Amino acid sequence: MAIRVFVVLFILLSSSYTISSLYEDQVGLMDWHQQYIGKVKHAVFHTQKAGRKRVVVSTEENVVASLDLRRGEIYWRHVLGAGDVIDQIDIALGKYVITLSSAGSTLRAWNLPDGQMAWESSLSGSKPSNSFLLVPGKSEKDTVIIAYGNGCLHAISSVDGELLWKKELDEGIEIQQLVQPFGSELIYAVGYIGSSQFAAYQINADTGDLLKYESEASPGGFSGEIVLVSGETFVAFDATQTHLVSVKIRNGKISFQQTHISNIVDNLSGKATLLQSKLAGIFGVNVGTYTTFVKVTDEGQFVVLSKTSHAAALSDVLPISDGHFAFSIIQLDGDKIQQTVKDVEDWGNDFLIERIDMTEKRGLVHKVFLNNYIKTDRSYGFRALVVMEDHSLLLLQQGEIVWTREDGLASIIDVTTSELPIEKQGVSVAKVEQTLFEWLKGHLLKVKGTLMLATPDEVAEIQKIRLQSSGKSKMTRDHNGFRKLLIVLSKSGKIFALHTGDGRIVWSQLLRSLQKSEGCEFPVGLNLYHWQVPHHHALDENPSVLVVGRCGSKLDNPGVLSVVDVYTGNEVNPWGHVHSISQVVPLPFTDSTEQRLHLLIDTHGNAHLYPTNTEALEIFQREFTNVYWYSVEADTGIIKGHTLKSTCTLEVEDKYCFSSRDLWSIVFPSESEKIIATVTRKPNEVVHTQAKVMAEQELMYKYISKNLVFVATVTPKASGEIGSATPDESQLVVYLIDTVTGRILNRMVHHGSQGPVHAVFSENWVVYHYFNLRAHRYEMSVIEIYDQSRADNKDVLKLIVGKHNLTSPVSSYSRPEILTKSQSYFFAHTVKVVAVTSTAKGITSRHLLIGTVGDQVLALDKRFVDPRRTANPTQAEREEGLVPLTDSLPIIPQSYVTHGLKVEGLRGIVTIPTKLESTSLVFTYGVDLFFTRIAPSKTYDSLTEDFSYALLLITIFVLLVAIFVTWYLSEKKELEEKWR
């Protein structure tokens, strides 16, 4: 009986939880979803047969996709996992897309029209190696696919993926190319043995028998990759990188020819690289900013053909029907791109030269894929798929850009937001009248809809009005703060501003400072920070963001700093290359122009202050003694705290540079603990109150400190995949550490658990997700931190007259007494990322946003992860909203923020507060982008969007009329009464 009562109560209670679900017709009203594919690595056209012309691409985000050639839309798309890198793609039998992935160990066939997987076979081997894919011929009778991977050659039937034969090549050979001459039944596998031996295998494609094996030592040795020039000629650099070596295999004999590079390229400046394009008899050498084309004669001699004036990208050679071969050279010349389609046989003969205007800066051309078609007048037309430096994809045809795809957005590194400009005064009367009319019409339609009087046409109209309602894509600030700019930094060094209303790109800019330049070979973007957020006295200035990057991937490479104006996308104050950057500490101070002070720590432990002006220096010197920082060295298992000492002692005097000294350090025992995760609170998070009121008016004080870090460590043995360690030898330890004093506030051990740990830290609590090896399930734990030293502040009289020190500034050195409460629950999902909603004042209750392994975002009420939950809460606790304890967290299908959509390759969730306290904006990115807004406690502070104002007005009007009518009637009656 008790159980039944409990169940009924639970159902009643759970039905009262706020579920942020929506109705079918609300999809797309406040959310948008964009699909991308990433930077294209390979492309295969499929245009022979009539019908839908398409191009199949594989990308650096491990996406294999089929695109519409007319508009660039995605027909179908598959995102392989991060560990399943696509090596090569091709089309077999005219109906399958073949992908070789995971370093040559997985071969898959996808059905070309709809993208369904036809078969999959895994190729085993003994050692990791390069991987190659050969899909011989395009005719339908060739059914054998040759794949090389893990040191083995495999022949696979393209019909069903069955392994026909397998041939292990000798150990020690490093295969560089796999060649099958056109129409031949032989396969050549060529490569190096050691650094000077060139080896070639000749294998029968039908049986896998080794026919011939030749090897020959080259006097100069080899380095780098081999370029296939023609069926039996290869070109590579020698070991010193000064000579070009041509290798010829003829009648089973290998012969070498060497030429010094300066014979081919005059005024050699910088490093020469071979272009990896399959051209018949010709190869390209890239030196500095230009490309030289070299023909290899039958004797293996080099003949220089021509030179381009700009850096060029080449396509592979394309056979055109009558024995001709064509390829495309694309060069960037200022703001124009020049496409030249050349005949391989007859160098002077250009099929096509086109110059196309590029309205937008997209950087250099990285890749070209050429395809031809026959025009109505029987001449050849060419279309080229071009991959630019900013990862965008263009289709060039007939001298114009047919379509572009901004696929740089598939690889977002960091996101920040900015307010839009304030709306200017002065709206024309005509506009008002028109909008008034529209407004009235819209509302009349809505009333009809509510009263179920609308025809289907009108219903469609209502939906349309709702979609474009309330000017959600306007370029000005709105009352509720829903309209903002999302500033997004992508891997290509391009920065985008997206409008939150409809997700369109407001502007985009390929950052000059994050482009390849002298002294900065491989610049990478790292992070975005708010640089200037003007309000109050600096309103006439545009807000700006600080872009932090680095030249190369090493920590001690020089850093790159740039400030970007958020409204225009211009680089305002690029410092260019500076000292190395290992940490960026945004300080809570701003100067008079609202520029935020930042402390950049270099690898020597010196702190550099930005912006570099005297006012900032003054402000900083005032707070000099109160600024600390800490560094986490995950490899050595040390966390160190630092404080500032004095100005730097450098050769060049720099008053914005400060040296530092170590203050404390925590050394984790390296044999038992390895740091796998650290989480801190968001620096801009707002907390409404320090007190937590519980049932029976009980009071607890939260321990709210921004100087706390949550650290999770696991046994080194268990730091790998789940299941790599037994429960007995694996444990997870979590710490709460004060980053000013280095005090460990809390330490907790989860025996038999291991990572990966995903955690979120907000207010006074941490929620983290890990794997419990004993229970074979994922778990989520919560730690709430309370300040016990404030607990005595319970005298009402003292509180009334304000005689308490609850709001006076606190120091981390005051040794607060901490009380932690903790609880763990099972959680069914594998988690990729965890975030929490944030609101303007921090009053609204919070939801955890969990990015699941299915690339969806689940909103979980924080009430479910409350350490005060008990199996049988008292009446008062129930009234307070405490949920009875269950062993696992509920997953309510309606609370998926992403409803039916998937954010493929989910990597991050960003929450942004709006002016409306109840509402929080959520931006989710991965390969796809998804944006929505959620109200964890429902929109208690505003009427719903589809609220019928017209109905309200009509009701008021009718009531007023009724009042006047009845008043008149009663007056009349009274008068009659008097006359009687």
Next chain:
Amino acid sequence: MEKGKGVTIGRRWAIDFTDSSTSPSSRDIPDPPGFSRVSVELDDSSLSRQKKDAESNWKLQKAWEVAQAPFKNLMMMGFMMWMAGNTVHLFSIGITFSALWQPISALQGVGKVFEPFKDKKVDLLGPKLLFIALNLGGLALGVWKLNSLGLLPTHASDWVSSLPPAQEVEYSGGGIPL
């Protein structure tokens, strides 16, 4: 005096019950049989004194009655409050506020309530005090109810629930190297 005839247009007839004249000849209608007017034939002065005494007694009695009236009200209010329960909702709040409002309005009109019983001979202090005490009792009941609903700021939690977090003196940042 025209008896039996309506003075105003609306009246057809009227009887004046206060007519105390002794001579039956002055009437149109003879006295009913067995009716004697001897009883009222008393001494004028003693009659008026007696009458006044009776009136003041009656007034005092009435005043006490009026003074005790809130008690019934109190009982009823208590019952209603008990019925309303201790959760905050429309009904319990309505009851509580009416329980607070009634005594206050009654206390405001103490003079008015006892106006009709005002007399030189009648000592109204007792009833008035009782009336005030009972109403104060009602008020206390209302306040107690308010408190039990949790609407009175008597707990520490009511005073610190919107207290912002204390500022921190130190500032620290950093983490894993970028």
